Amino acid sequence: MSINSCDFNYLRQLMRQYSSMVLDSDKAYLAELRLAPLVAKMKLNSLGELISKLQTQPLSRLHIEVVEAMLLTETSFFRDGYPFEAIAKFILPQLISNQRGKRRLNVWCAACSSGQEPYSLAMLLCEHFPELAHGQVQLLATDLSSKMLDRAREGSYSQVEIARGLPKQLLMNYFHNSGYEWQLKDCIREMVEFRQMNLVTDSLTQSFFDIIFLRNVLIYFDVETKKKVLDKVKQVLSPHGYLFLGSGETTLNLDDSFQQLQFNKAVFYKLRS
Ligand SMILES: C[S@@+](CC[C@H](N)C(=O)[O-])C[C@H]1O[C@@H](n2cnc3c(N)ncnc32)[C@H](O)[C@@H]1O
Numbered sequence: 001m002s003i004n005s006c007d008f009n010y011l012r013q014l015m016r017q018y019s020s021m022v023l024d025s026d027k028a029y030l031a032e033l034r035l036a037p038l039v040a041k042m043k044l045n046s047l048g049e050l051i052s053k054l055q056t057q058p059l060s061r062l063h064i065e066v067v068e069a070m071l072l073t074e075t076s077f078f079r080d081g082y083p084f085e086a087i088a089k090f091i092l093p094q095l096i097s098n099q100r101g102k103r104r105l106n107v108w109c110a111a112c113s114s115g116q117e118p119y120s121l122a123m124l125l126c127e128h129f130p131e132l133a134h135g136q137v138q139l140l141a142t143d144l145s146s147k148m149l150d151r152a153r154e155g156s157y158s159q160v161e162i163a164r165g166l167p168k169q170l171l172m173n174y175f176h177n178s179g180y181e182w183q184l185k186d187c188i189r190e191m192v193e194f195r196q197m198n199l200v201t202d203s204l205t206q207s208f209f210d211i212i213f214l215r216n217v218l219i220y221f222d223v224e225t226k227k228k229v230l231d232k233v234k235q236v237l238s239p240h241g242y243l244f245l246g247s248g249e250t251t252l253n254l255d256d257s258f259q260q261l262q263f264n265k266a267v268f269y270k271l272r273s
Contacts, residue, residue: 208237
């Protein structure tokens with residue numbers, strides 16, 4: 001199933017408009033791969049038919065379905081390892097000693113995809129800081145995609161997803177087997193609040209977060225959008241809080257209010273005082 005350049009340009013514009021994602025001009029194959037199942041489900045004959053349906057109606061459920069099918073949602077448990085080590089060994093001990101039980105800690109996992117990232121944080125808390133895990137930490141996870149958020153809330157993962165990064169001991173402690181899937185136990189699921197949010201157009205009203213994960217999403221935005229999102233993050237990052245980006249992302253040359261720090265091989269950011 002192929003897409004002509006005119007239809008592909010329309011799709012690129014739609015992606016840009018709804019998600020701010022920049023779809024490179026050489027990614028037509030991605031549209032062909034990702035949208036073929038939708039074309040089949042709708043019993044259409046071609047991608048061209050799908051695109052003309054979109055072009056002839058105002059923004060609808062179908063437009064959102066197409067955008068969601070095109071979003072890159074790759075994730076895994078304890079992705080890249082080092083950030084989680086830094087949180088367990090350096091950041092949480094420091095935050096706990098700073099706040100000395102005065103208030104609960106707030107953690108925001110932005111662009112959380114199907115939930116492996118916030119659930120990794122929840123399991124880490126249960127393992128290393130059981131006294132905090134229940135009631136002393138607010139774990140908010142957001143994403144643009146309602147489809148991904150539904151998956152995340154469900155907390156059910158395939159063997160392949162489990163094999164990508166989840167230590168065996170945590171599998172045994174926090175999952176039970178249900179057919180071909182592994183179901184996360186409620187004690188972990190209930191620690192995370194999932195909410196739909198577009199990082200570019202929506203804002204959080206919550207005051208301050210002690211840890212913000214904004215990983216592997218800035219890479220899909222243009223420079224102006226990256227700056228805009230970092231500016232929003234800055235408004236809700238606690239003066240003593242920490243920001244984590246993906247391993248290929250940085251605040252350098254985008255926003256100099258952030259200072260880069262390192263713990264072992266983990267790189268993260270703090271607001272300059
Ligand atoms: C590659 S995944 C990263 C998942 C996770 N943070 C990680 O590093 O493993 C990127 C996520 O960003 C989300 N996303 C893309 N554009 C977004 C936007 N404008 N606002 C919020 N989330 C967005 C996608 O739906 C997707 O789930």
